[in-house]
Amino acid sequence: MGSSSPHRVSDVMTRAVVAVGRQTLFKDIVQRMEQWRVSALPVLEGDGRVVGVVSEADLLPKEEFRDSDPDRFTQLRRLSDLAKAGAVSAEEVMSTPAVTVHGDATLAEAARIMASRRVKRLPVVDAEGVLEGVVSRGDLLKVFLRPDNDLADEIRRDIVDVLFPVPVEPVHIVVSDGVATLTGRVEDAARIPLAARLVRGVEGIVGVDCRLTAAGSAAG
Known part of the structure; x- marks a missing residue:
């Protein structure tokens, strides 16, 4: 990475x-x-x-x-x-x-x-x-003093673009005071909890609000 x-x-x-x-x-x-x-x-x-x-x-x-x-x-x-x-x-x-x-x-x-x-x-x-x-x-x-936009860039590059290369609706990443919020619709429901876990592991992130949803009937 x-x-x-x-x-x-x-x-x-x-x-x-x-x-x-x-x-x-x-x-x-x-x-x-x-x-x-x-x-x-x-x-x-x-x-x-x-x-x-x-x-x-x-x-x-x-x-x-x-x-x-x-x-x-x-x-x-x-x-x-x-x-x-x-x-x-x-x-x-x-x-x-x-x-x-x-x-x-x-x-x-x-x-x-x-x-x-x-x-x-x-x-x-x-x-x-x-x-x-x-x-x-x-x-x-x-690490907790890293700028929010640095954190958002890393989440996009190392996590979101890797897990969801072709999202159904664009994934938006907003980091505010170290708290990351992810919104968007993706194909693979199983990868959503993994994404949240990986974002939580980014150095400097203090919290994650993962609002990603899965497209299609498979998501239920």
């Missing part, structure tokens, strides 16, 4: 990525997050492979335990957090293994990983685990 819509992570990800190495110091990590306004940074090996991710959540224990002398119970219960509180480098605070995604993953797959692992940003890696970019929640939502 000659589709122009961003269906894959590689279409929406940010390629210029700020990352840190295992030995990057705590203060430098905080500084980079602040400077680049990001909530997490990939941690890389020398060859660019992602070995972990350090997020704000990984850094907070240092702040939390800074002025306190935790009791024995807290020490046992929060052992990993206390270790992070005493940490000085990325290697000691990072979460590992990193939750990553491949560039050819669909946006739905990336969204599912983010939701299930409760992360806001995912490093995008190639087959060898080398960093290619980062995809954020905001990147995934960008």
Whole structure:
């Protein structure tokens, strides 16, 4: 399909990525997050492979335990957090293994990983685990900002013209605020529900009002 819509992570990800190495110091990590306004940074090996991710959540224990002398119970219960509180480098605070995604993953797959692992940003890696970019929640939502006429063009080209090459009455496609309305009369009644399902799957469509009707007695 000659589709122009961003269906894959590689279409929406940010390629210029700020990352840190295992030995990057705590203060430098905080500084980079602040400077680049990001909530997490990939941690890389020398060859660019992602070995972990350090997020704000990984850094907070240092702040939390800074002025306190935790009791024995807290020490046992929060052992990993206390270790992070005493940490000085990325290697000691990072979460590992990193939750990553491949560039050819669909946006739905990336969204599912983010939701299930409760992360806001995912490093995008190639087959060898080398960093290619980062995809954020905001990147995934960008598809909903596509202009209505782009969406209508894609529906016409990739769905309507393919399923109904010779409609009985012309098929009209109107997209308004991401909601697609289809009207017209077609020969093949069985293809109408399929059309509605395919339109719903177009990136950026938020709703479908399918008013297509079938011509002839076969439609009943």
